[in-house]
Structures are given as structure tokens and as C-alpha cells.
Amino acid sequence: MSSVAVLTQESFNEHRSGLLPEQVKSAVAGPSGAEDEDSLPTYKDAFPPLPEKPLPEGVQETGNAWTTKIKPLKSSVITQVFHVPLEERKYKDMNQFGEGDQAKVCLDIMHKTGAHLELSMAKDQGLSIMVSGKHDAVMKARKEIVSRLQTQASATVAIPKEHHRFVIGKSGEKLQELELKTATKIQIPRPEDPSNLIKISGTKEGLEKAKHEILLISAEQDKRAVERMNIEKVYHPFITGAYNKLVGEWMQETGARINVPPPSVNKTEIVITGEKEQVALAMAKIKKIYEEKKKNATTIAVEVKKSQHKYVIGPKGNTLQEILDRTGVSVEIPPLDSSSETVILRGEPDRLGQALTEVYAKANSYTVSSVSAPSWLHRFIIGKKGQNLAKITQQMPKVHIEFTEGEDKITLEGPTKDVQIVQGQIEAVVTDLVSRMDYTEISVDPKFHRHLIGKGGANINRIKEQHKVSVRIPPDNEKSNLIRIEGDPQGVQEAKKELLELASRMENERTKDMIIEQRFHRAIIGQKGEKIKEIRDKFPEVIINFPDPTQKSDIVQLRGPRTEVEKCTKFMQKMVAEMVENSFSVSVPIFKQFHKNIIGKGGANIKKIREETNTKIDLPAENSNSEMIVITGKKANCEAAKNRILAIQKELANITEVEVSIPSKLHNSLIGSKGRFVRSIMEECGELTTPT
Incomplete structure (x- = not known):
């Protein structure tokens, strides 16, 4: 029985980001023989996961969360679970007074794709x-999730220009399918x-998938020799070697391109492209290494506490790489979501002892401790x-360093x-903080x-901001009266x-509607x-709201302290x-030819009448046929x-004035209707006054 070392998604990503370009040769090189760091095969590429129970012969291993096809719930419904590690989350800050950005994005994705999404936070602060x-719908939702909830990386892959059209496909169908399949x-x-x-x-992870697929398409169109080798996936890490150095050396030495599928692509086929002699x-x-490992490699299984697995993996997956590099032994760690504590070592019998010693040393080189700290101080410590x-x-x-909400302690591991x-x-x-907060x-x-x-x-x-404090107001769904204030005592x-x-001011607040003709x-x-x-300056604590003119409403609303609202109401x-x-x-009908005399030189007459009677007097325009002069004000003033x-x-x-x-x-008949x-x-004869 053989097995291969595997990292969790989190440690896989950490490991990739920690590799130095000079340490690694690319497993997939372009025509120039070199690529950027992102094109390097990853630790996870070299160490695919082994099922906890042996699989029947001929049954392939399951891919990771992005590629696994779950059994249909019904005839056409599928369910997939995606994990976005903390370090790849776009939105990490939590705002007490705002809704979670992740939840908003997921809601938008549901409307856009028709898929149903459920969002939860993992213990490691990643998103599930x-x-x-x-x-x-699920495939489209996955692509949206990747682009909107995960930080994005980029890479380039070089293939002959004449092969580009095969990547695009008829009417761009191949390219669309590839983008959906790899979420890139x-x-x-x-x-x-x-x-x-x-x-x-x-x-x-998506980059590796896409690059692999593009290189396969190019290989199919390559006029040079193309060979495919079906080799069990568990032996792929021995072919790529620690830090992918071995496969890189082979490509430089032979001149052939060797394309080993990453573990996220559920394929066992290794594709070699080049001149006939190079390919051979x-x-x-590859065949030599494969046959040697299949014949000579043995395994041992040891129990290591689940909490210590991360120490065996090491920062950014470095420890596993070091063990493989120094001893030629691969170490398989069960996935995070597995309850298994069994760690499997595989390699030459005479090297297993050294590798086992290193595994135990790393597992026990870390300690767990705690610091007593009131939970309300945690945010200030952070x-x-x-x-x-x-x-x-x-x-x-x-x-x-781990802070747990509601617990008066801080846990340390390392x-x-x-x-x-x-x-x-x-x-x-x-x-x-305790002394001054x-x-x-x-x-x-x-x-x-x-x-x-x-x-x-x-x-x-x-x-x-003004008092340099932290204020926690409970959300509406808690229905709590308690508001917590933390910070400097003063x-x-x-x-x-x-x-x-x-x-207190709000409790004393009153809202009043005044009816005022619009x-x-x-x-x-x-x-x-x-x-x-x-008015507002006179009553600064009262908010006065007028209705929109289009509403044709007579209601003017006043809001503020009870006594101030009453005062403002009386004033208005x-x-x-x-x-x-x-x-x-x-x-008043006045003959048109006399209007200019009513106005007077420079408006002197009309101005004097306005001021002395305190009225508003409007005369018709000069080019108007109307003779009516309109006087507005108090009744007595208007009569004057x-x-x-x-x-x-x-x-x-x-x-002539005549009384009849x-x-x-x-009188009513004389006045007429209206x-x-x-x-x-x-209009015909002049002024006519009837008794009131």
C-alpha cells in the first residue's frame, strides 16, 4: 500500500506564498524555459490527499471542494461547499453598524445566478x-464567489500563437467553458x-487548473511528439520532487515539457511534449522513478494529536518540504475536516526512522499557553x-494568538x-490597559x-472620536437596553x-402636525x-418639516422637546x-390712461400709497388691456x-358720481351670478359701489 503527503487548503496556500523563485524550477515552463513564481507547481500539486479508507481498485480519488461533484439532491440539483481561507478573504473587517459585506455579495450572487448560498464562518476565520x-447555476455562482469574495492572483502561460484559437474554441465556447470550470x-x-x-x-488554485488545461490543449496541437503516461496520483510527488526541483531539472536536462496535473485536477495522466528523443x-x-518507488517505498502510520498537525506542516508548509528534501520521505496529514489523527510516512525503509524523528520533534516543539485578560479589553489589545x-x-x-468572544483569556500557540x-x-x-481603562x-x-x-x-x-471611547449599541435583533462604553475613565x-x-431628550421629544394652508x-x-x-434660529431644538409641494399637503410637522415645540407652534x-x-x-377699475398718474413720476405716488396704507398694490402690465388694480393687505388698509x-x-x-x-x-339680481x-x-361705465 502506498500513500502521498497532502496539505490542507490553508497550509497549501501558505506554502506557495513562501517559496522563493530561486529555490524552485517550474514544472510547466514556457518556450523560454522560465516562468514567474505563480506558475510553479505547488506543494499540494506534489502531495495529493489520500482517502482515510482505501479506495477500491480503479476508483479515482475525490478532488477538493472546488472540483468535487456531490451526488444530485434530485435529478438536476447539486450542492458544493467552497472554503475561502482567511488570508484570501477580500472583506476581513467587521463593522458593528453595517451589514456584513460577504452576506451582501452572496445575496447579490443568488439573485444573479439563481443558486442558493449559505454563508458561515469557520473557526480559522475563513468563509465556508x-x-x-x-x-x-452552481458553476456561475462559483465563478462569482471567486471573483468577488477571494483576493485574486495572476499568472501567464506561454503557448505557440497558432494554438490560441484552439483555447478560444468555436464562437468562444471553449474559453467560456474553461473559465467556468476553473473559476478564472x-x-x-x-x-x-x-x-x-x-x-x-x-x-x-484556479490558476494552476487553468494553466494545466491550456497546456494540455496546446500539447494536443503540438506538431512535435506528445506522449501520455498514466501514473497513479500517489506517485506524482516523487516525480515532481521536493520543492518541484526534480521535474524542473528533468525539463532543463531533456528539453521536453513535462505537465503533471495539480491535485485539484482529478487526472492521473502526465503529458510530455517535445522532440521525439527529448520525450523518450x-x-x-519518469518511469524509472515510478518503478523504483512502487517497488521500494514502504509506509508507517503514527498517531499525532490533531492539534499538533499544524506544527508538523510548519509555517507555509515548509516543514513537510524540508522532511521530503532531507529524507526523501513524504508525510501525509489528514485534511482539516477529518477527525483522523493518523499521519502516514512513505519512503525508503532506511529513511523512515529519521523522518519519524523529525515529525515527532516538530509535533512537540510547540506549546499552548494562555493570558488572563477581561474580554472587554480584547479589542484594545488587538x-x-x-x-x-x-x-x-x-x-x-x-x-x-487566539481571542475567544466572551472568554476572559487569550490563547497562545507556537x-x-x-x-x-x-x-x-x-x-x-x-x-x-487595566490600570488606565x-x-x-x-x-x-x-x-x-x-x-x-x-x-x-x-x-x-x-x-x-471626541471622548476616545468604544461604544457598543446592541443590534435590533438582541432587543437589549444595555449600551456598553469602554475606554479612558474620564x-x-x-x-x-x-x-x-x-x-432623556428623546424621551421628552414630541412630534406635532400643524395644519397650514399650502x-x-x-x-x-x-x-x-x-x-x-x-424661525429655526429662534427654536434651534425644533425640527420643522414642510411637505413636498407636489403632495398638495397642508401638514407641517414639528419635532423636538415638548416645551419648545409648543412655543414654536404658537409663534407659527x-x-x-x-x-x-x-x-x-x-x-379697483381705473381707466387705463390714468395708470401712469396713479404710479406717479418715478413711482412716487404708488410708493407713497403703499407705505402709508401698508398694502401691496399690483398694476397690470402696460401692454395689458386690463384696467384692474389689485390691492392686498388688511381689509381696512385696502379700503383706504x-x-x-x-x-x-x-x-x-x-x-360724475350718482347715487341710485x-x-x-x-341687489342680488343687479349683481348677477358671481x-x-x-x-x-x-367695465362699460366705471365705478359702481353697492352698500355692504
Whole structure:
């Protein structure tokens, strides 16, 4: 029985990012024989996972979460679970007063693709996303998840220019299929562009898949010799070698291109391309290693605590690579989601002992410790965006620091000496914070919480910034009255006082609707809002809201402290009453030829009448046929202005005034419907006055 070492998704990504270009030769080289770091086969490429139970002969291993096909729930529904490690998450910051960005994106993806998504947070702060739906919907959702929730990497792969059209396929179908299959974005140079480089962007795992598929397409079109070798996947790491050095050396030595599928691609086929002699030489080398390992490699299984597996893997997967490089023995670690504690070592019998010693040494070289710290201090120890904690972790990157919500302790894991140093540093920080920080809790009715927060968090952010405190207002679904304030003792007390005053003011707040005819709204507001500004300055604690003019509403809303609202109401009622009183109007018919005399030289006459009677007098335009002059103001003032204007007309014309006695019962008939008859007489003959 044989097996191969495998890393978890997290440690696989860490390992890839830690390789130095000069340490590794690419397993997939372009025509120039060299590629960037992203094109290097990964540790996970070299160490695919082994099932916990032996698989029947002829049954292939299952791919990872991105490629596994789950049995259909029904005839056309599938479910896939994707994991986005913490280091690859786009959105890591949590905002207390905002919804999670991840949840918003997932909701949008569901609307866009028709797939159903369920989002959960793993213990390692990675995201687990379960996607269900029809196959096409799930594939589209996966591509959206990769592009919108994971940080993106990029790589290039060089293939002959004439092979590009085969990657694109008829009407671009092949390219679309490849992008969906690998959850990547693939950019192919335009035909007129001489470049042979194809650019790929996506997750690191997706890049490897896409590059492998593109190289396979190119190999099929290569006019040179192409050979395929079916070799059990468990022997692939021995062919690539530690740090992928072996396969890189072979490609340089033979001149052939050797394409070993990454573990995320569930294939056993190794493709060799090149001149006939080059291919034959490369095949011979691969076959030799394969037969040697199949014949001589043996395995031993040991039990190592699950919590110690990460120490065997090492930072960025380095420990496993070192063991393989020094001893030629591969070490298989069960996946994170497996409960198995069995670690399998495979290699030459005389090297297994040394490898086992190294495995145990690494497993026991780390320690777990804890620091007592009140849970409310955790956020201050971590600092804004983790700045405080980063100062410690940058010096001791091998120490893992864990904060658990609600627990008054901090857990440390890492090399014993490093843990001791970090523990001392954190204890000093805790002692300092305890000596100069305080917290308090206040009770405020939840219905006022959103007002304390303010629009876009304006109120609460101002209080936090001004008093240098942290304020936790419980979300609506908790239905809790308690608001927690943490920070400098003086700042805590000042923030507490301000929040309680705001809450008290809200409890005393009143909303009142005033009925004011809409025709007066513009007059109350004034030109450029000058009049309403005066009112608001007079009653600064009262919020005055006018309805939109298009609503045709008479309701003006006042909101503020009860006593201030009452004062403002009385003030505005008085203002409206004056407007009503001053809104009386009368129309006076004056012969058109006398209008200029009514106005007077430079407007002197009309100005004098306006000022002395305190009225508004409007004359028709000069080019208008109307003779009516409209006077607006208090009734008595309007009558006075009217008499003065008529007096001017009398002086200017030979007008006779005659009083006619008509029985009062005939007055209505004389006036006519809506004054129509009396108006026609006035237009034809002049002023006609009836007793009131």
C-alpha cells in the first residue's frame, strides 16, 4: 500500500506564498524555459490527499471542494461547499453598524445566478459557502464567489500563437467553458498582437487548473511528439520532487515539457511534449522513478494529536518540504475536516526512522499557553485593524494568538521560547490597559438606539472620536437596553453623560402636525429660505418639516422637546394668522390712461400709497388691456388705498358720481351670478359701489 503527503487548503496556500523563485524550477515552463513564481507547481500539486479508507481498485480519488461533484439532491440539483481561507478573504473587517459585506455579495450572487448560498464562518476565520442549485447555476455562482469574495492572483502561460484559437474554441465556447470550470478570467492576446502569453487571473488554485488545461490543449496541437503516461496520483510527488526541483531539472536536462496535473485536477495522466528523443528521455526518467518507488517505498502510520498537525506542516508548509528534501520521505496529514489523527510516512525503509524523528520533534516543539485578560479589553489589545497585535506578531510570526468572544483569556500557540516572549508582552499590555481603562453600561430603550447612532453613524462616531471611547449599541435583533462604553475613565464618564442626555431628550421629544394652508408655505419659508431660517434660529431644538409641494399637503410637522415645540407652534400660528389677515384683496377699475398718474413720476405716488396704507398694490402690465388694480393687505388698509386711488382718478377725469336708490331685494339680481352683471356695468361705465 502506498500513500502521498497532502496539505490542507490553508497550509497549501501558505506554502506557495513562501517559496522563493530561486529555490524552485517550474514544472510547466514556457518556450523560454522560465516562468514567474505563480506558475510553479505547488506543494499540494506534489502531495495529493489520500482517502482515510482505501479506495477500491480503479476508483479515482475525490478532488477538493472546488472540483468535487456531490451526488444530485434530485435529478438536476447539486450542492458544493467552497472554503475561502482567511488570508484570501477580500472583506476581513467587521463593522458593528453595517451589514456584513460577504452576506451582501452572496445575496447579490443568488439573485444573479439563481443558486442558493449559505454563508458561515469557520473557526480559522475563513468563509465556508454552501452552494445548491442546477449545475449551470452552481458553476456561475462559483465563478462569482471567486471573483468577488477571494483576493485574486495572476499568472501567464506561454503557448505557440497558432494554438490560441484552439483555447478560444468555436464562437468562444471553449474559453467560456474553461473559465467556468476553473473559476478564472483568461485573457488571450488579439490576433494582431504578436505576444504568445495568455494571462490568467483568479485564485492560486484556479490558476494552476487553468494553466494545466491550456497546456494540455496546446500539447494536443503540438506538431512535435506528445506522449501520455498514466501514473497513479500517489506517485506524482516523487516525480515532481521536493520543492518541484526534480521535474524542473528533468525539463532543463531533456528539453521536453513535462505537465503533471495539480491535485485539484482529478487526472492521473502526465503529458510530455517535445522532440521525439527529448520525450523518450523524459519518459524514461519518469518511469524509472515510478518503478523504483512502487517497488521500494514502504509506509508507517503514527498517531499525532490533531492539534499538533499544524506544527508538523510548519509555517507555509515548509516543514513537510524540508522532511521530503532531507529524507526523501513524504508525510501525509489528514485534511482539516477529518477527525483522523493518523499521519502516514512513505519512503525508503532506511529513511523512515529519521523522518519519524523529525515529525515527532516538530509535533512537540510547540506549546499552548494562555493570558488572563477581561474580554472587554480584547479589542484594545488587538487595536484598530489589528495594529497593536501586529507589532507583536511581526516579531514572532510563529506564535498563533487566539481571542475567544466572551472568554476572559487569550490563547497562545507556537514555539515554546517564542510563546514565553509573547506572553510577557501581552501581560504587560493587559496590566497597562487595566490600570488606565474603564467601562460602564447604561440602559436606554431600544427604540431610541437608532437616534443615538444617527444617520450613517454620525452621532455615535462623533461621541467615540471626541471622548476616545468604544461604544457598543446592541443590534435590533438582541432587543437589549444595555449600551456598553469602554475606554479612558474620564472619557467613559463624559460619553455616558452625553448619551444619557441624548436619551432623556428623546424621551421628552414630541412630534406635532400643524395644519397650514399650502398657499402660505412659500411665504413662511421666504425667499431663499430666509424666514424659515429665522424661525429655526429662534427654536434651534425644533425640527420643522414642510411637505413636498407636489403632495398638495397642508401638514407641517414639528419635532423636538415638548416645551419648545409648543412655543414654536404658537409663534407659527400667530405668523399664519397675520398672513391670513393680510391676505384680503380688492380690485379697483381705473381707466387705463390714468395708470401712469396713479404710479406717479418715478413711482412716487404708488410708493407713497403703499407705505402709508401698508398694502401691496399690483398694476397690470402696460401692454395689458386690463384696467384692474389689485390691492392686498388688511381689509381696512385696502379700503383706504382704494379710496386714495379713486380720488386721484376723480381729479384727473370729469367723472360724475350718482347715487341710485334701488330696493335691497333687487341687489342680488343687479349683481348677477358671481358678480357677472355688476362687473359688466363697471367695465362699460366705471365705478359702481353697492352698500355692504
